[in-house]
Structure formats: structure tokens, C-alpha cells
Amino acid sequence: MPSASRVQYELARIQTFFPALTALGNSLAAERPFDGLTVGLNMHLTTLTATLVRELVLGGGRFVVAAANPATTDGGVVEYLRDIGVEVHPGTGRSDAQTPVVAASPDLVGDVGFALGDAMIAAGIRPRHGLVEITGTGVARMRAQAAHGALDFPVLNINDGRLKKAIENRHGVGEGLWSAFTTLTGQHLAGRRVRVIGYGRVGAGVAGYAKSGGAVVEVVDRDPVRRLIARFDGHVPVAPDAATNPQVVVTASGARNALSLADIGRLPEDTVLINAGHNADEIDVTGLADEATEVDHIGPRVVRYRHPKGGHVVVLGGGSPLNIVMNAGSNEPVLLHFTLLALGMRWLLAEPRPNGEVRLPPSLEQDVARLWLPT
Ligand SMILES: NC(=O)c1ccc[n+]([C@@H]2O[C@H](COP(=O)([O-])OP(=O)(O)OC[C@H]3O[C@@H](n4cnc5c(N)ncnc54)[C@H](O)[C@@H]3O)[C@@H](O)[C@H]2O)c1
Known part of the structure; x- marks a missing residue:
């Protein structure tokens, strides 16, 4: 099966079985929170990430995406994202992929492993609306930057909320x-x-x-x-x-x-x-x-x-x-915290947040839980 149609099948399946993603996309399309902004993402480029990005772009804005790790990059996903107008940088090594995203000066960032956060700090470029970090490793790196006084933008830590650790x-x-x-x-x-x-x-x-x-x-x-x-x-x-x-x-x-x-x-x-x-x-x-x-x-x-x-x-x-x-296992836990990432990005835009580590407000996790519970 050609890789593009394999990805299309995956997306159709995920859309059918996980209507929370469609609900997320519909609300972003209605609100257009990213209009006029450049959004930088550093993610594992799997079909699950493709489903997230497909919904995120409905919220407007320019999306520039780096591959978090060449070993987890699906070539079909790179192709698909480019087809829907997203700039994708697969890179050949870890830093190569992030450099062009930093050069795009994103206003808002979604990161795994704080690789984009570190690269932006090194380049002296700040995401003015902040960054959402997903992983424990990224949170540790973010705290190391904070200890050096280098964290002069808000970083929403979704790793230490109740949902991510318990489920994903x-x-x-x-x-x-x-x-x-x-x-x-x-x-x-x-x-x-x-x-x-x-x-x-x-x-x-x-x-x-x-x-x-x-x-x-x-x-x-x-x-x-x-x-x-x-x-x-x-x-x-x-x-x-x-x-x-x-x-x-x-x-x-x-x-x-x-x-x-x-x-x-x-x-x-x-x-x-x-x-x-x-x-x-x-x-x-x-x-x-x-x-x-x-x-x-x-x-x-x-x-x-x-x-x-x-x-x-x-x-x-x-x-x-x-x-x-291997993009293995049931998709649900990953998709669930992807919706948390999306709502976290929207939350950062709602009003200026303080610089440094920002704890996840309980209301955001409750919103995500409501999206995912059938009744
Ligand atoms: N594969 C995935 O999809 C996925 C998803 C989420 C998190 N992670 C990653 O998994 C890792 C663990 O996450 P977590 O939330 O369980 O972290 P955690 O910090 O809660 O647990 C790590 C544990 O490892 C122990 N430890 C640290 N160094 C050790 C060593 N050298 N020898 C023995 N024990 C040691 C610590 O004492 C701690 O108990 C992190 O790198 C995180 O980013 C991977």
C-alpha cells in the first residue's frame, strides 16, 4: 500500500474511533486561536501526531514542525503533513530538525523533550506566548534552564498533571x-x-x-x-x-x-x-x-x-x-494527552501567563476528561 494512502486509512480509523479529536478540531475551527501566529512543534512524526496536527491547523496560523527523533519519523506522515500545508523538517540528526523551526521564530511551541525549548534559548529566541512540554525528560531539561535563570517565557508542564502519568x-x-x-x-x-x-x-x-x-x-x-x-x-x-x-x-x-x-x-x-x-x-x-x-x-x-x-x-x-x-499499542492514551497539549496551547493564548514553569490548571484536565468520556 502506498504510504500516503496508508496514512489516510490510519487517519480515517482514528477519526471514527476517537471522536474527541474531531470535537477538538471543530472547536478550534470555530475559534481560530492560532490566526496570525507561527506555531512550532517538535514531535515524534507518527500517524498519531498527524491526527493531532490535522486538527490543530483548523485553528489557523502557520505550523512549522520538527521531527523529535529520526528513528520515530514515518515518511508517509511527513508527506501527508506537507500535503495539508504544514512545513515539516524531518532532519538527519536531532539538532538539524529543530534549527529551521527556531529560525521561524514561533510564537507558541509544543515540545517533547524540550529540544525546541533548549534550541530557542540557545539562539536567543523566545516563544512569546510560551511552550507546552509533554515529557518528563523535557520537564527536567526545562527545570535545568530555569535553574540557570534562562527560562524567560512560560512553560506549561503537562507531564506532571494527573492524567498523563496515570494513563499515558x-x-x-x-x-x-x-x-x-x-x-x-x-x-x-x-x-x-x-x-x-x-x-x-x-x-x-x-x-x-x-x-x-x-x-x-x-x-x-x-x-x-x-x-x-x-x-x-x-x-x-x-x-x-x-x-x-x-x-x-x-x-x-x-x-x-x-x-x-x-x-x-x-x-x-x-x-x-x-x-x-x-x-x-x-x-x-x-x-x-x-x-x-x-x-x-x-x-x-x-x-x-x-x-x-x-x-x-x-x-x-x-x-x-x-x-x-513501532507506533505500537492502543492509540487512546497518546491521543488523550495530545488533546491536553492542544487545549494547553489554547490556554496559553487566552491571557499572558507568568514566565517559568506553569502548573497545569485542574480545569484543563477536567475539560479533556469530559471530551473523552462517552457520557
Ligand atoms: N516511551 C514512551 O512513550 C514514554 C512516555 C512517557 C514518558 N517516557 C519517558 O520514560 C522515562 C521514565 O518516565 P517516568 O515518568 O516513569 O519517570 P520517573 O522519573 O517517575 O521514574 C524514573 C525512575 O527511574 C529511577 N532511576 C533513575 N536513574 C536510574 C538508574 N540509573 N538506575 C536505576 N533506576 C534509575 C528513578 O529513581 C525513578 O524511580 C522518561 O525518560 C520519560 O520521558 C517515555
Whole structure:
């Protein structure tokens, strides 16, 4: 199927099963809140993002979009967005995609990972109406800028609201990641030994869905409180340096090299490595690729490496967040927080907001919940 019609099918399906998106588009079309503005977006260019952007453009304005990560960019989506008049910059590396969006001096920004926020601050350009940040990683980066006194525009933090962590981080990633695992490996979870590194909402969802699929789950977290919570959730807490024999390891920590090259060298033969965190550096895939004595591409997005110490491991999705790379799992949690992003952008425009981190007003989440509840 040609990629453009594949995307059209996806959009038609999403429009049918998720009428909240259409309701959002209708209200934006009636209000035209973006008229006269340049809106910059930095997003994973998946078909889900295409459905969001299609509704956003009904609200007027010029849209300039960067790909958050080349590994999660769907070429058909780039084509589709250009067809509907959106400027899209897929880039070849992370910074390449954001540079032209910064050059467009957006008045309002929607960001994942605060990549556009950081790039705008570095260029001395400010989004005058502010920025909406979706991810935990982005919130951490935004706070680092605030600590240096560089945050002189409002940033609406939707990551720390009630909805995103409870639904998208936990249920969306948990479900999507394991469906991608099964698609790529053909393996069933039942009876498998799974290690999850990082027990925040994402890790808890990944662990919980693995357990419900029949896996035996051990949890590593540098915070003993999180390990204790993991035990009460029915998992086996283990210390970070404990020698166990997992068959699958998932990183969900937000930390660079949470699974280092040395850690990888201690894993059993053919352990499957998956990342669920925002960045592609939680597993040291770069170090592994540099040091490996053999590299075999054994399937789409499935690479088997021979570690310099002799054993093999298999990396899925190149160490980028697997559920996103595979656009996997049910769409609903992602689309739900996309509507929160859209309402957040409209809210920033309604009146001037204070500079710095802005907490999500409860009324916005209540509006989103009403949009998504059937009655
Ligand atoms: N894949 C996706 O679709 C998706 C969706 C939402 C969030 N994310 C990303 O997932 C990551 C986790 O998100 P969260 O909301 O659960 O974050 P969180 O901060 O609530 O939890 C992270 C946990 O990891 C632990 N940790 C940190 N460094 C560690 C290390 N080196 N070793 C062991 N444990 C460590 C922390 O103590 C914490 O308990 C972030 O990068 C976030 O941006 C991904």
C-alpha cells in the first residue's frame, strides 16, 4: 500500500474511533486561536501526531514542525503533513530538525523533550506566548534552564498533571511496548524473566503489563522507596548490581547509560534489550556498536551484537523508545494527552501567563476528561 494512502486509512480509523479529536478540531475551527501566529512543534512524526496536527491547523496560523527523533519519523506522515500545508523538517540528526523551526521564530511551541525549548534559548529566541512540554525528560531539561535563570517565557508542564502519568505513561507505554516486543520477536511473555530498570510510572506500567502477560518481573531502581513499592505491586525488587539472569531487560529510568556496556557484558546469552525512556541513550547502544565483535541485523529493528566479553545480546528498536519506534499499542492514551497539549496551547493564548514553569490548571484536565468520556 502506498504510504500516503496508508496514512489516510490510519487517519480515517482514528477519526471514527476517537471522536474527541474531531470535537477538538471543530472547536478550534470555530475559534481560530492560532490566526496570525507561527506555531512550532517538535514531535515524534507518527500517524498519531498527524491526527493531532490535522486538527490543530483548523485553528489557523502557520505550523512549522520538527521531527523529535529520526528513528520515530514515518515518511508517509511527513508527506501527508506537507500535503495539508504544514512545513515539516524531518532532519538527519536531532539538532538539524529543530534549527529551521527556531529560525521561524514561533510564537507558541509544543515540545517533547524540550529540544525546541533548549534550541530557542540557545539562539536567543523566545516563544512569546510560551511552550507546552509533554515529557518528563523535557520537564527536567526545562527545570535545568530555569535553574540557570534562562527560562524567560512560560512553560506549561503537562507531564506532571494527573492524567498523563496515570494513563499515558503507565498504561500507554506498558501496553504498547510489549505488543512491539511480540511483533518483533514472536515471543510470548508467559514465564519469561523480565528486568525493568526504573520504577516510575513508565516502569510500573511496563512491569505491570509484563506481569499480566505471565512474565516474572524483577525491578531495579536506585531509589529504595520505588523498589519497595515494586514489591508491593507483586514484583521482585533487586539491587542495581545484583547478579540475576533476566531474558529481557527494559530501561525506563530517564537516565543516560542506565544499562552500561559493562552491565550488558554481565547479562545471559541473547538477552533482549529494550528502551522505554524518552532518549535513545538509556542503553549504551553506541558503546555496544563501537565495541561489538559481531553485528547481525536479524530482522527489522532487531540487531544482535557480540559483546567484547564474548556473549550476545539483541537490541530492539536501536535503543529508541520501542513503543514509539513501532507506533505500537492502543492509540487512546497518546491521543488523550495530545488533546491536553492542544487545549494547553489554547490556554496559553487566552491571557499572558507568568514566565517559568506553569502548573497545569485542574480545569484543563477536567475539560479533556469530559471530551473523552462517552457520557
Ligand atoms: N516511551 C514512551 O512513550 C514514554 C512516555 C512517557 C514518558 N517516557 C519517558 O520514560 C522515562 C521514565 O518516565 P517516568 O515518568 O516513569 O519517570 P520517573 O522519573 O517517575 O521514574 C524514573 C525512575 O527511574 C529511577 N532511576 C533513575 N536513574 C536510574 C538508574 N540509573 N538506575 C536505576 N533506576 C534509575 C528513578 O529513581 C525513578 O524511580 C522518561 O525518560 C520519560 O520521558 C517515555
